[in-house]
Structure formats: structure tokens, C-alpha cells
Amino acid sequence: MTEALLKVKNLHTEFRTEGGIVKAVDDVSFEVNAGEIFALVGESGCGKSVTALSIMGLIPNPPGEITSGSIEFDGVDLLSLPSREMRAIRGSRIGMIFQEPMSSLNPVLTIESQLAEPLKIHENLSGNVANDRAKELIDMVGIPDSATRMKQYPHELSGGQRQRIMIAMAMACSPQLLIADEATTALDVTIQAQILDLMQDVTSQTGASLLIITHNLGIVARYADRVGVMYAGKLREVSDASDLYAEPHHPYTVGLLQSVPRLDADKGSPLSPIAGEIPDLTDLPEGCAFNPRCEWAVDKCRIEQPTLEETKPGKQVACFEHETVALRV
Amino acid sequence: MWRYIVQRVLVSIPVVIMVGIITFTLVYVGPGDPAAIIAGDEATPEILEAIREDLGFNRSFPVQMGDWFWKLAHGDLGTSYFSRREITELITPRLQPTLSLGFQVVVLSTLIGISTGMLAAWKAGTRLDRNLMVLAVLGFATPGFWLAFLTIWVFAVNLGWFPVIGYSPIQDGLFSHLHSLFLPVMVNSILASAFISRITRSAMLEVLREDYIRTARAKGASEFSVFLRHAFRPSAIPVATVIGASIAGLATGFVLTETIFAIPGLGRMLVDAIVRRDYPIIQALLMVVAVVLIGVNLIVDILYAYIDPRIRY
Amino acid sequence: MSVASEPRTEWELAPPWSTRLKGMFGSTVKAAKRDVVLAVSITILLIGLFLAFFGPTLARTDYERTDPINRMQAPNTNHWFGTDNWGRDVFDRTIVGTRLSFLVGFSVTLISTVIGVGVALVISYFKILDAIMMRFVDGLLAFPTILLALALISLIGPSVGNVIIALSLTATAGKIRLVRGAVLSLRESTYVDAARAVGVPVPRILFLHVLPNIVSIIIVQATFTLASAILAEASLSFLGAGVPEYVPSWGNIIATGQGYIQVGFHISFFPGLFLTITVLAVVLIGDSVRDHLDPKLRGRLKTTAQQ
Numbered sequence: 001m002t003e004a005l006l007k008v009k010n011l012h013t014e015f016r017t018e019g020g021i022v023k024a025v026d027d028v029s030f031e032v033n034a035g036e037i038f039a040l041v042g043e044s045g046c047g048k049s050v051t052a053l054s055i056m057g058l059i060p061n062p063p064g065e066i067t068s069g070s071i072e073f074d075g076v077d078l079l080s081l082p083s084r085e086m087r088a089i090r091g092s093r094i095g096m097i098f099q100e101p102m103s104s105l106n107p108v109l110t111i112e113s114q115l116a117e118p119l120k121i122h123e124n125l126s127g128n129v130a131n132d133r134a135k136e137l138i139d140m141v142g143i144p145d146s147a148t149r150m151k152q153y154p155h156e157l158s159g160g161q162r163q164r165i166m167i168a169m170a171m172a173c174s175p176q177l178l179i180a181d182e183a184t185t186a187l188d189v190t191i192q193a194q195i196l197d198l199m200q201d202v203t204s205q206t207g208a209s210l211l212i213i214t215h216n217l218g219i220v221a222r223y224a225d226r227v228g229v230m231y232a233g234k235l236r237e238v239s240d241a242s243d244l245y246a247e248p249h250h251p252y253t254v255g256l257l258q259s260v261p262r263l264d265a266d267k268g269s270p271l272s273p274i275a276g277e278i279p280d281l282t283d284l285p286e287g288c289a290f291n292p293r294c295e296w297a298v299d300k301c302r303i304e305q306p307t308l309e310e311t312k313p314g315k316q317v318a319c320f321e322h323e324t325v326a327l328r329v
Numbered sequence: 330m331w332r333y334i335v336q337r338v339l340v341s342i343p344v345v346i347m348v349g350i351i352t353f354t355l356v357y358v359g360p361g362d363p364a365a366i367i368a369g370d371e372a373t374p375e376i377l378e379a380i381r382e383d384l385g386f387n388r389s390f391p392v393q394m395g396d397w398f399w400k401l402a403h404g405d406l407g408t409s410y411f412s413r414r415e416i417t418e419l420i421t422p423r424l425q426p427t428l429s430l431g432f433q434v435v436v437l438s439t440l441i442g443i444s445t446g447m448l449a450a451w452k453a454g455t456r457l458d459r460n461l462m463v464l465a466v467l468g469f470a471t472p473g474f475w476l477a478f479l480t481i482w483v484f485a486v487n488l489g490w491f492p493v494i495g496y497s498p499i500q501d502g503l504f505s506h507l508h509s510l511f512l513p514v515m516v517n518s519i520l521a522s523a524f525i526s527r528i529t530r531s532a533m534l535e536v537l538r539e540d541y542i543r544t545a546r547a548k549g550a551s552e553f554s555v556f557l558r559h560a561f562r563p564s565a566i567p568v569a570t571v572i573g574a575s576i577a578g579l580a581t582g583f584v585l586t587e588t589i590f591a592i593p594g595l596g597r598m599l600v601d602a603i604v605r606r607d608y609p610i611i612q613a614l615l616m617v618v619a620v621v622l623i624g625v626n627l628i629v630d631i632l633y634a635y636i637d638p639r640i641r642y
Numbered sequence: 643m644s645v646a647s648e649p650r651t652e653w654e655l656a657p658p659w660s661t662r663l664k665g666m667f668g669s670t671v672k673a674a675k676r677d678v679v680l681a682v683s684i685t686i687l688l689i690g691l692f693l694a695f696f697g698p699t700l701a702r703t704d705y706e707r708t709d710p711i712n713r714m715q716a717p718n719t720n721h722w723f724g725t726d727n728w729g730r731d732v733f734d735r736t737i738v739g740t741r742l743s744f745l746v747g748f749s750v751t752l753i754s755t756v757i758g759v760g761v762a763l764v765i766s767y768f769k770i771l772d773a774i775m776m777r778f779v780d781g782l783l784a785f786p787t788i789l790l791a792l793a794l795i796s797l798i799g800p801s802v803g804n805v806i807i808a809l810s811l812t813a814t815a816g817k818i819r820l821v822r823g824a825v826l827s828l829r830e831s832t833y834v835d836a837a838r839a840v841g842v843p844v845p846r847i848l849f850l851h852v853l854p855n856i857v858s859i860i861i862v863q864a865t866f867t868l869a870s871a872i873l874a875e876a877s878l879s880f881l882g883a884g885v886p887e888y889v890p891s892w893g894n895i896i897a898t899g900q901g902y903i904q905v906g907f908h909i910s911f912f913p914g915l916f917l918t919i920t921v922l923a924v925v926l927i928g929d930s931v932r933d934h935l936d937p938k939l940r941g942r943l944k945t946t947a948q949q
Contacts, residue, residue: 091549103540108562118548153638347781470922474880475914580786603796611793619784
């Protein structure tokens with residue numbers, strides 16, 4: 001077994017708000033191996049994006065703060081790095097793509113200058129060399145007519161093209177890890193697949209790991225090697241992707257899978273969405289945060305919080321009743 | 330880009346015409362018989378009639394307005410009731426003090442306003458930020474003519490660093506020129522920069538919350554570069570707007586400061602004309618000021634397009 | 643059921659604005675309890691209003707009559723702010739001057755707000771009227787307020803009423819442009835579409851759905867108008883285009899003192915201080931009202947307040 005590229009250990013990230021302290025990420029641990037595609041899934045507000053921003057060191061402080069834990073990247077603890085060294089890693093060894101292609105590119109700077117920027121910052125390339133590289137990057141992400149595109153502004157490009165530019169920018173310095181935070185959510189379904197294929201291609205070419213943050217289980221099934229399921233700031237299940245669909249061990253995972261519309265289901269058979277609502281993060285229920293919505297919940301779940309435990313090789317679940325759950329499905 | 334500029338120019342034309350109509354109508358419908366003002370207190374009805382005939386006051390409203398516009402279009406601003414001289418001739422010697430004052434104030438207030446606004450945004454939430462913003466609010470609320478009074482009292486009357494009033498033209502030496510304008514420049518700059526500073530700060534803070542700022546940080550850009558390269562230009566649009574607006578404010582400020590500091594500029598000329606009820610001069614100056622301000626707005630519009638490529642179509 | 647359901651839908655879309663106004667008032671009072679600056683500003687404004695009403699009653703001297711024996715006295719126990727070149731008590735003239743500032747300020751604010759909002763709402767629904775009106779508004783706004791007011795007053799003569807008319811003209815034009823812009827953008831919004839889709843008539847949409855949403859803009863703008871009208875009145879009086887010299891107005895008194903800067907600094911200093919503090923209070927109230935009323939800003943303020 002190779003050494004993991006990214007090791008997140010007991011990460012706690014909190015936000016101070018008017019309503020109280022929100023534990024957006026609460027004791028999250030997982031590892032991403034070199035060259036693999038790891039997906040973090042969950043509903044909006046479950047803490048998956050905050051986890052990504054914590055890795056990047058981009059938690060807005062205030063109001064947010066990483067209160068404890070460690071994030072080890074290639075043997076270095078990112079949380080203990082001085083900001084200057086963290087900056088040197090951002091954009092060079094870890095690249096990131098964001099959700100909104102419309103607003104993630106600077107509207108007043110040309111594509112060229114935005115693409116060349118990481119090269120100038122991290123590889124000290126001079127203007128012309130960086131611009132030539134930028135042109136190659138546009139070709140790499142499959143946008144035709146790169147010479148014209150270079151001189152254009154973001155508003156002259158389509159959403160899909162902008163996201164390709166974001167990928168080119170994130171991959172400019174050949175990072176070891178690419179983080180895609182809901183990178184395809186705002187795009188049309190047909191474009192989504194193209195963008196995901198592109199991310200898979202560019203990372204596999206350089207051997208980079210890919211961390212996909214998404215709420216879309218379809219994407220997870222199609223692309224991810226391993227999956228972490230998050231709910232209310234905690235990881236509930238970590239599993240091989242194929243195994244997750246075949247044998248979900250956490251009630252929340254089961255609920256998520258059942259709420260996805262399927263083409264192969266009987267016509268007219270109802271979807272079964274998860275009952276209840278996502279809890280208020282400032283006022284979480286006692287015990288397991290999922291217990292009010294869980295059909296398997298027992299008394300213990302309302303008092304004690306389950307921790308993530310290995311149930312079989314390659315599978316970790318945080319549920320007292322996981323054996324029952326596994327049997328039911 | 331050119332299409333945009335042409336379009337903005339075309340949009341300004343009806344405004345200029347409207348300004349002309351308002352200016353002319355204002356004086357036309359206003360009470361007071363211009364012939365009586367010209368002739369003085371002891372004029373006989375015959376003399377009044379002769380003046381009306383001579384200057385065309387007995388023609389119909391549209392004809393008079395048409396005539397006024399026609400002359401205006403040919404650079405003829407009319408004749409003063411009082412001195413009977415061409416107004417363009419009267420304005421010419423008044424341009425230097427006002428333009429010099431205007432240039433200095435715009436440059437200085439823009440520099441001070443933007444730099445303090447950015448400093449406040451950079452240090453947002455700190456004591457420095459709060460102090461700068463307290464100063465900005467103070468500058469916004471202080472009446473210019475009172476601030477002028479205070480500065481004269483401190484720097485001219487008590488310290489004697491500057492003359493109490495008076496103007497020294499550029500021809501008499503640049504230093505004495507700048508020296509004579511120093512206090513009025515300062516007073517107007519402080520007031521104008523307060524406004525610019527407030528807007529710069531809030532525009533910067535607004536932009537710093539944008540997604541593309543996060544992207545810049547994700548690229549590993551330094552905070553300095555995030556601030557100057559990524560955040561400043563997008564936030565420059567409201568700043569340009571407010572600089573334009575502050576120039577309009579200067580027109581008012583100059584009327585007051587030129588009066589207080591006895592600077593022989595256009596503002597002073599307007600006040601004198603109002604005291605003498607010299608309507609052609611009032612008309613001409615209103616028109617000149619409005620057209621200059623429409624021009625300033627046009628420049629600001631074109632600056633928008635330069636700042637933000639999305640505006641050029 | 644269907645009869646009852648319509649108003650309920652509207653209620654959910656946009657609460658009637660009596661409720662909103664009450665909420666705004668309540669939140670302002672609550673804000674004043676937490677915000678010292680706001681509380682102080684409101685207190686200053688209330689003192690100003692008190693002086694505006696009772697200034698002439700409080701005056702201990704005949705503030706219009708000259709008293710040459712006591713002219714140009716520096717501040718002393720008898721004349722707190724000293725006396726002017728005619729021997730009139732500057733303190734009395736200053737507190738009496740409050741009335742004129744507040745009269746002009748509040749009149750201009752009220753007139754321009756009522757007319758401006760009314761005209762803007764009407765023209766936003768009549769395209770031709772809108773086109774004509776906006777050309778006129780653009781023309782008016784091309785002039786600097788005080789310059790236009792100066793010219794106007796030189797024509798119609800200096801009096802309190804004329805000062806109010808002259809200043810209301812440009813203030814109203816400004817209001818029309820602001821409110822019309824807000825109304826037009828609101829008309830595009832989803833909840834107005836929703837109201838229209840369920841068949842709510844246009845005037846009702848304007849009153850129930852559009853107006854409540856621009857109330858905060860109008861209130862903030864009104865404080866701005868109040869501040870600038872008070873400043874403008876003082877400027878006009880200072881230039882001699884306001885009320886006659888013997889009537890106490892802050893601008894008048896400052897103009898008087900201007901001529902005696904070497905020996906009578908106090909004459910201009912005190913009324914100027916009153917003027918500055920009043921305008922400052924109004925501006926600060928406007929700032930906090932904006933911060934507290936604008937829901938978008940509110941969320942942000944909370945996070946920055948946490949810093």
C-alpha cells in the first residue's frame with residue numbers, strides 16, 4: 001500500500017455566527033491516496049466545501065477558524081505552515097476549481113493574464129514564456145482557437161468554457177492534488193460529463209489525485225475510486241465507490257441512494273426522500289445528528305455519538321446499528 | 330468600444346438641449362423686466378420700449394429661445410446687461426483661477442480619497458479603519474464655507490502662513506500662485522476626498538467578497554496582489570462615479586470658496602451676476618457649468634467601459 | 643376557500659407595509675439601545691427639534707434688535723457666544739437659527755419625498771410620460787443643486803418659501819430618478835411576477851409589493867436629503883441668497899462673522915459648529931438606518947460585528 005498523499009486527521013472547523021458557533025467540520029478524518037479520485041458527498045451545508053477550503057487554507061477568518069486537527073499533505077502539516085509557505089503550495093501543488101464558473105474568474109482581466117498568473121507566481125516564468133504556456137493550457141483543456149481566447153474576457157466565454165479555463169488554471173503548475181468543489185453543479189448535464197472527463201484526463205496524465213466535492217451520487221458512481229459521505233459536519237461512511245452502492249452501511253447513505261431517481265426503477269414506483277429536514281447546525285440533536293430522521297435509530301443513538309469504525313477492509317461506518325442496516329438492504 | 334462612446338455621446342445630446350431649455354425658460358418666465366433692469370430706475374416707457382425692440386425682448390418665446398440656442402451653438406453666450414460686453418470676453422480672464430483650482434482639487438482629492446479608502450479597506454475592522462472613517466464622515470458633514478473660515482483663522486490670521494484672501498495668477502510665478510490657492514485647494518480637497526474615501530472602502534470590501542478573489546487566493550497570489558491586481562479595478566466603477574459626482578459638488582464648492590477667498594474665478598462671477606441680476610451672465614454660466622458636468626459624466630461613462638470590459642459592447 | 647386564499651398568498655409574498663414600518667421602527671429603537679453613536683445622533687436631532695420649536699421663546703435678548711454699545715463682545719457669562727457687529731447676542735441668534743434650518747430641511751425632505759415617490763410610481767407605468775419626465779429630470783440634475791437654487795432665487799426673490807421651493811426642485815428630481823430605478827428593477831423581480839401571475843392588479847402590486855421594498859431606500863435617501871438641504875440652506879444664506887440679514891439663520895450669522903474674522907472669531911464659529919453637528923447627526927442616523935434596514939447589509943454587519 002502506497003503512502004497517502006493527503007491525510008486529514010480529526011479536523012475541526014468552526015464558524016462564529018449570530019446564532020452561535022457552527023461546527024461546520026466536526027472531527028473529520030480521511031485519506032486521499034496518490035493518483036486516486038476521492039469523492040466527498042453530502043447535502044448542502046454538510047461541511048464538504050468547508051473541508052475543501054480548510055485543506056486550501058482559505059477559510060475566511062473571521063468568522064471561520066480551524067480549531068484543531070491536522071492536514072498532512074505529502075508529509076507536511078499544512079496547518080502549521082506559515083502563510084507564505086502555504087501560499088507557495090496553493091496553486092502550485094494543490095489546485096482548486098470552484099462551483100460558479102460565472103463568478104470565479106475576474107471579470108476585468110483577460111483569460112491570458114489570469115492563466116499566466118500561477119505560472120508567474122510559482123515558476124517565475126517571464127511574461128512571454130508564461131503566456132505561451134497559457135496558450136498550451138487552453139489547447140490542453142480543449143478550447144479551440146486559443147490565440148483569440150487568450151485576449152478575451154470571461155464574459156465572452158460560455159459557462160463550460162470558463163470551467164475549462166478554471167481547470168487549466170488549477171493544473172497550470174501540475175499540482176499533485178486537484179480539488180473540485182461542486183465544479184459541475186452550475187453547468188448543463190451534457191457539459192458536466194465533458195468537464196468531469198476532462199478533470200479525470202488531466203489528473204490521470206500527471207498522476208495527480210482528484211478530490212471531488214459533490215452532492216451528485218451519479219458523479220460519484222461514475223468517477224470516484226473511494227467515497228466519503230458527510231452529514232452535519234461529520235463523516236458517516238467511507239467506502240470504496242462500488243461497495244458503497246452495493247452495500248451501504250449507514251442509514252444516511254441508504255437514504256441518499258434511495259432518493260436518487262433511477263431509470264431502471266419500475267415506472268410509477270415512488271422516490272423515497274429522506275424524511276425530516278437537515279438539522280440546524282447551531283442546535284444539533286443529542287447523540288447521532290441523524291437520529292431524528294433515521295428509521296433504525298435506537299435509544300443509544302439519541303444519547304451517544306457513534307465514531308467512524310472499520311467494518312470491513314476498505315469500509316468505515318459511524319453507526320451503532322450498521323449491522324442491522326447492512327442486513328436490511 | 331467606439332460604438333459605445335458614440336452611443337454615450339448621443340445620449341448626452343438631449344440632456345444638453347434640456348439643460349438649455351430649462352436655463353432659458355427659467356430666466357424668461359422669471360419676474361422682473363430685463364429692459365427695466367438695463368435702463369435703470371429713471372427710464373421712461375419710451376426708452377424701455379426702445380430697449381425691448383433693440384434687444385428683441387418683444388419677440389415670442391420660441392423665437393427668442395431659438396435665437397438664444399442659435400447663438401449658443403456659434404459660441405455666442407450673449408451680452409451682459411450690466412457692462413454691455415460680450416460674456417465670452419468676460420469669462421476668459423476668469424477661467425484660469427477656476428480651472429487651476431479645479432485641476433488641483435480633482436487630482437489631490439482623488440489621490441487622498443482612493444489611498445485612504447484602500448488603506449481603510451486593507452485594515453478593515455481595525456482602529457485605523459475606524460479613525461479614517463470617522464474623519465470621512467466628518468469631512469462629509471462639515472460645511473465647506475465654515476471649514477474655509479476655520480482654516481483662514483488658523484493658518485492665515487493666527488499663523489500667518491498664507492494670505493487671508495487674494496489670488497496670484499500663474500504669470501506672476503508658479504509658487505506664489507500655488508501659495509495663494511493653497512487654502513482653498515485644501516478645503517475643497519478635504520471635503521471631496523472624504524466622499525471618495527468612503528466609497529472606495531465600501532467598494533473594495535464588496536469586491537473582496539467575490540468568488541474570483543477566492544480564486545486568486547487559490548492560485549497562491551499574495552494578499553498585496555489580491556488587493557491591487559484583482560480587487561482594485563473591479564471596485565473602480567463606483568469610485569469613478571463618485572469622483573464624477575464630487576466634481577459636480579466642486580461647482581458649488583467653488584462658488585462658496587471663491588467668494589470667501591476673493592478668487593476672481595467663475596464662481597465669484599456668478600455670485601456677482603446674481604447680486605446685480607445680470608441674467609444673461611447667470612444663463613451663460615449655468616449653461617457652461619451644466620455642459621461641463623455633462624461632459625464629465627460622459628468621461629466617467631467612457632471610463633466605465635475602460636475599467637470593465639463587460640460594458641463595452 | 644379560494645376567496646380567502648388570495649390575500650394569504652400575498653401575505654406570504656410580501657407582508658403589508660404597515661407591518662414592515664412597525665418592524666423598522668422597532669428595530670431602530672432596538673438598534674439605538676445597542677449603538678451609542680446612533681443614540682447620541684438621535685438625541686442631537688431631538689435637541690435640534692426642541693430648539694427649532696422653542697428657540698425664540700428661550701432667547702433672553704431681542705435677537706433682531708441692534709445694541710451698538712455691546713458690539714463685538716467675546717464670549718462671556720452674559721453672552722455665552724459673544725455678540726456680533728451690531729451687538730446682537732450670538733447664542734440667541736444661533737438657537738433661533740435652528741428653526742430656519744430645520745424648517746427648510748424638513749420641508750424640502752417632505753416635499754421632495756412625497757412628490758418624488760408619487761411621480762416615480764406613476765411614470766413607471768406610463769412609458770411616454772416616463773420618457774418625457776426623465777428627460778426633464780436628467781436636465782435638472784445636470785445642474786449643481788446650489789447653483790440652480792441660487793439662479794432661481796435671484797429670479798423669484800429671497801424668502802424662506804422660495805428657498806424651500808428652489809431646493810425642493812432638484813431634491814425631487816433626484817428622488818424621482820432613484821425611486822424610478824428601484825421600481826423598474828423590482829418590476830423584473832420574481833415575486834412581482836408571481837403576484838402578477840395570480841392576478842393582483844397593478845396599483846395593488848405597486849402599493850403592496852413594490853413600495854414596501856423601496857421604503858428602506860426612501861428612508862435612507864430622506865436622511866441624505868435632510869442633511870444636504872440643511873447644508874444648502876446655510877450656503878444660500880451665507881451667500882446672501884437666503885433669508886434677509888436680520889433674520890437669524892446659521893448661514894447668515896457665519897457670513898456676518900466672516901467679515902470680522904480677525905476680531906470676532908466667535909461670531910462664525912458657534913453657528914458653524916451647530917450646523918456641522920446637526921448635519922453630522924443626520925448623516926450618522928442615515929448610515930445606521932441603512933445598515934439596519936438593508937437586509938443584505940444586515941447579515942454582513944453581523945459577521946463583521948463578530949470580529
